[in-house]
Amino acid sequence: MNKTITMAALCLAMLAVAYFTSSTTLEMVATITGLLSVWLTARENIWAWPIGLINVACFFYMFWDVKLYADMTLQVFFFALSIYGWIVWLTKRGSGRVRPTRRIGRGLAIGLLLLLPLVTWGWGAWLAAYTDASIPYADAFIATLSLIAQYLLSYKILENWYCWLLVDVLSVGMYAYKELYAVAFLYVIFLAITATGLYSWHKQWRAANSANVGYGDSEARHRGEIGYER
Template identity: 60%
Template sequence: MRPTRRLTGRQAISAFLLLAALSAGWGHVLARYTDASIPYLDAFIASLSLLAQFLLSSKVLENWLLWITVDVLSVGMYAYKELYGVALLYAVFLAIAAGGWVQWHREYRRQRTASLQVSDAEVGI
């Protein structure tokens, strides 16, 4: 099993900049060429979802925080659009993402504890 890892500061900054550029570009396209009612929010949620999926497949712990953000924003957006069934679906996704965060965070802490114990044993502590 591949270990869970965390983003470094540099990776987080790069991800944020990529997210901002992708959201702005996608939002512009939606605003200009479609009849999207909230194009920039829609683009931000879609871009954040792509980034979260990439981090999930890379087993990065912070992916769950991005999914939680996606789900909270989606519940609000779909409720605003009076698409209550879809908003409810994203509320369910929110509960799943919160559970994923808790489970992965526990596993990450266990991995770190085990790794520290191995390191201590190697140096003879």
């Protein structure tokens, strides 16, 4: 009950910020659905995905309007990954509501770390050369990191939260610079929820991992599936 009251209070706070910063109706809907989606994700609630799809649609149009084209394009990938994540979370869940949390493998982690600067440079260069993007390389970096975070989230890999923490910090600055103050404030709240999500998921993973110690490596890897590491 207390968590529901807290969430309602956050939504009211976001509406107040949106009103006093003269935000558009679209921006208000985008911020509220974004807040709900992240909050539900931190609680491992499957409703995070359908609400997230609404949020993605709102942000697609909003980013197009302010010429943040990397973030706009990102929403297309988010839409696809959200549908996929919705499906993945409901598979191989046993008796749980959703699939258990997993850890990233060394190979996947190295691959993503190499991919991040390469995609950022290519995407940023393309935006700078062929569009009137406002801040092409910063936009491309945040967009690429967000895509990596969403990919990990869709597979329910714990390390997605570390990526989102960095995305949130950088996004506060970028959206404030673009005078999207309600969205910037939303990302401040995201920071707090992301930290809570990281703590909650890590606690749940540790508890599940401890319970599975007696199952043996083959069973543990079957449960971890993608890049499982203790």
